[in-house]
Amino acid sequence: MSDIQLGPFIVDASNGRILRDDVEVKLRPQAFRALRVLLQHQGETVDYEGMIAEAWGGTLVSRHTVDVTIGEARKALGEYGGWIVNRPKLGYSLLIPAADEIVRTGWHFWNRRTRDGFERALDCFQRAAADCPADARAFEGLSVSYLMLATFGMRPPREVYPRFLAAHERAVLLGGLTPELRCNRAYGLHLFERRYEEAETDLLASLRDRPTLAPACVRLALLYSTLERFDDALAALARGYDIDPLLPMLPTMEMVVRFWRREFDAAIAIGERTTALHPYLQVGRAIYAQALEYSGRLEEALEQYRRATVTSPDLPWMRALEGACLAKMSRLDEAITIVDELERRRDTEFVDAYFMAVCREALGQREAAFSELERACEENSAWLYSIDIDPKMDSFKGDPRFARLRATLGP
């Protein structure tokens, strides 16, 4: 009971010392006693008399001495010194922002990997960053939430990618370029800037610095797939499985690679396992559904699209894929209803044009499909990285407009 956790600190009351990340922080015994008194009355104001009685054992000292001593304690807390608040003329109090808990809750929501989850995570990290503007973790969370909202087609990349960059830079400034942060940056370079070589360099470097960083393997696999180096992609995933076979995005990415290689049956087999292991992973189900759709099992695909929508009902592109599937099943009325619904939703929220193009194409509306693809380019849709390999793009490829559009995206 003698240890009290205080943000990154452990106050070891029995030995009169304070540790930060297991390293002792130098503090005079008197300053330690003052800090302990504040800690014992966390959230309350300790007036000067009370402080002198408790920390100095009643020895009469001046207010100035108290101020100086508290100043030492504050200094020992480093960037967390602001937790000790002076109440002019009254005394002091220790107010610990709930940042730790909020950051943890943020990752909890983030790990859900739904739009609602990422938005809630964003909200948590924003609060944590406001409470503790020096906390690198808050900005790391913030940046990676923006990145995912852009990646998963949940918010317009043109708008959120710059926010990712700003939060990312702040996190690097506060905590240095950790392998995790480098890995995130590489992901952004790949998807939104299409600077593939730099992305690869950064991903490999983050894995070299932290060989257990399984998410880097997933992102490497995605990058290699974009470059049509599918065998390298599978090798990266194998490395990821060695590190952490339960990372949800691993089997999802494996499915994606098989899907892009047109190995639909293999993708379906992985999909069955993935949905058993991670039944609430929406993006996993979406890929599984596409594999079913492209191997002609439309009824089953439709059921999976609908289940994915139940998991998190607020993802427009999932509905667009459902619409495309319905169109292939000649259930045109239902498909058109979905397109109309999505057009209406565009007034208030982001609907990824890449998927609208797929849906329009399935409905035989080639003109409208191409204007959606153009719009996807303007909006810098995340999925454009897959335009060369995605089976959903195959039907466009004979059209001269596709080549022109493709050329605008660079190599």
Add this chain to the structure above:
Amino acid sequence: MGGIAFGPFVIDPSASRLVRDGRAIRLRPQAFRVLEVLVEHTGQVLSYDELMAHAWRGVVVSHHTVDVTVAEVRKALGEYGGWLRHRSREGYGFEVPRSSEQVRVGWHFWGLRTREGFEKALRCFQSAAEEDPADFRVHEGQAACYMMLAAYGIGPGRDLQPAFAEALRRAERQAGNTPELRCIRGQGLHMFERRLDEAEAEFSQALRDRPTLALAHIGMTTLYATLGRLDAALESVERAREIDPLLPALPATEVSVRVWRREFDIAAELGARAVALQPYVLLGRVFYAEALEYCGRADEALTQFHLTATLFGDVPWLRALEGGCLARMGRRQEAQAILDELDSRRGTDYVDSYAMAVCRASLGDPTGAFAELDRAVDENCVSLYAIDVDPKADRFRADRRWVRLRTRLHAPRLAVVPSSTKR
């Protein structure tokens, strides 16, 4: 992110911390480095010289210093200390039993808290047991699965208890009374045997041994519900929250306590928050639906029942509760259709008799309901644990058959869980 995981531990190299189940474990920096080095070289034996080279950065220290430091690490690993093996004169090696991967996958499935999840988890632990029967965790996992299969009404307590008791006995024989195992034992004593005092003692002891074991507070909460001590139940929820506000079972448990306290508006409000925080916990949605039903928002309750069925697949007792809700809304025909469907499924599927009793009672068939309740007692349905506080059982209490039923329920049973292992 990026930590090295083994068993319930994660080594966080960037912060030089050892974390167990989300909680940091105190370890001197030197001991931490030793652990890190040994884990990095999993499966190899490191000589004293090699340990000094890697963990002491080449500083020469005595063998005794190495031994003492490794002993510290071993202590920090608790019941998993055996994974650090001493090869006399040679040095030390770190080895995770081969069953570990399957154990991890087992707990992953268990964490899904669905019928499919518990069944898959059980298979994982069983096949891990074939591979390494000396690893207590494979038995611990099995015991936890049998408990949940009963608690989630997937099978009758009567049929699941013997396997539960056997798995628990094996785990205890190998690992002694760890706090986690005490917690499982407490649940068994409570849910299967209604030996309430002994259950409370187990939870208390588990918490003395490991004050951060939030699940023991959850166990305590349900126990207090059985005892009708709903203020104490609420306090236990708070204790659990102080330890881990993200514990998946926490919001569901909190909503249930509010429902039992008849604070339906609060329950509904907390329920909405529960499904936002833990959307994929079945019981959270069920208690939320019940709270909505009892504060007169039956339509919303029905939506939640349907959503639960879509998310978690086919759970017969959930259908029975939905039938009860429909009957209360005056949609008797639909309720009757559900009841008939469930009756016909009983040949092949287990349908929790307590839920059937609720459904029959809502349709105005008290005799049928009491027959179901009797059946529930015969089957030792775990769902009976809250019968004294559950609003669904209110309608039964005025009936003369109620007293007899409770007497039967609390009659001493043949003890199947053996008394604590002495160590």
